[in-house]
Every structure is written in C-alpha cells, then in structure tokens.
Amino acid sequence: VTLLDRTLAPVALGRPAVGRRYSTPPQPVIAAKQPFPVEVKAGKKYAWCACGHSKNQPFCDGAHKKAAPGISPLRFIPEEDKTVWLCGCKRTRSPPYCDGTHKDEAVQRAQLSAQP
Secondary structure, eight states: OEEEEOOOOGGGGTOOOTTOOOSSOOOOOOOOSSOEEEEEOTTOOEEEOSSSOOSSTTBOOSTHHHHSTTOOOEEEEOSSOEEEEEOSSSOOSSTTBOOSGGGSHHHHHSOOOOOO
C-alpha cells in the first residue's frame, strides 16, 4: 500500500501550531466498534475517514472540515486488489487498517456519536 497523505494537522498530534492557541486538540469520534471489510482495487485512490464524522464510513465525505478541523483523511493507494479491514473506531495504531484496538474495553463501552 502506498500512503499518499498521513498528514494530520500538528494540533491533532498534540503539538500546537506556531502562533495559534487551542484549548483542546480535535479528537476523532468512534464511528463503529468493529472494522469495515472493504474490497480495494490496485491503483485506485482512497481516503479513509480519520475523524469518525463521515456518513460514508469508512471513507471521508468532508465532514471533518466542520466537525473536526485539524483532522484530515488518510489517503492511500493499494498495490493489489484484495479485501482489507479498515478501522472503524479511529483508534488504530496502524491507520487506515484495523489493529484490534476496537476490542479494548474503553472502545466497547464508549457511546457512539449520534449520526444525524
């Protein structure tokens, strides 16, 4: 897999941007308590939702622009056609792929955000 954009704003990584003050860095919300199985195609560009606000999970629909400024989608291009498991809890340590973090008690007990 080729990652095109792993860039989250400095604030999302816990580092304040120079010249700006933030009270609390934006945090992703849990979109699902399990991963999404997705058939990906080699060479096609994908944008995984990193904020959890997209109504098109697990992919970005631009909701982060209003709901979570400072969190950007992770763009990637698969090198082969295959089924992948994309993270739904947005807590993975290997984005955009599920690493099992959704099994943690904190994730399983968390309330899912209300989807309008």
